[in-house]
Amino acid sequence: MTNNATRIDPATLASSFAIGQDPASVRARVEALERILERAFMVPGINRPIGLDAIVGLIPVIGDLIGALMGSWLVWEARNLGMSKFQLARMMGxxxxxAALGLVPFVGDAADFMFRSNTRNLRIIKRHLDKHHPSTVTLAG
Structure with a gap:
């Protein structure tokens, strides 16, 4: 049984990082980044997706800082969309x-499986886009 959500087509990925600043381009970029950071690979045996955030997070201290920088890019995109300061603060939180959980040895690595900050932030961005830019809504099938 294959899981289509974990396969990333390179052509689709390249087109997802379009330079445009329109809401549809931003939606495509943040969805692609979230997929890479949280669900890029499937862990054999437990069928649990992990992403670059969890893999890089295995490197003590530096990995967590790199993960926080990659996650901050979603917040930057949200800022460029004109989202409220409350939403941005929640996303940075x-x-x-x-990142703070990741600094705790072993606990932080396990927490990457449970607390997916990038997925939470994508949900906040999608809610904003669905409300303020309804033409960008895509139907998942």
Missing amino acids: NVGFD
Whole structure:
């Protein structure tokens, strides 16, 4: 049984990082980044997806800082969309909490499986886009 959500087509990925600043391009970019950071690979045996955030997080201290920087890019995209300061603060709180958890040996690595800050932040961005830019809504099938 294959899981289509974990396969990343390179052509689709390249087109997802389009340079455009329109809401549809931003939606495509943040969805692609979240997929890479949280669900890029499937762990054999437990069928649990992991991403670059969890893999890089295995490197003590530096990995967590790199993960926080990658997650901060989602917040930057949200800022460029004109999201409220409350939403941005909430998103930075998610990234900060994930980074702080990651600094605790072993606990932080296990927490990357449970607390997916980038997925939470994508949900916040999608809610904003669905409300303020309804033409960008895509139907998942």
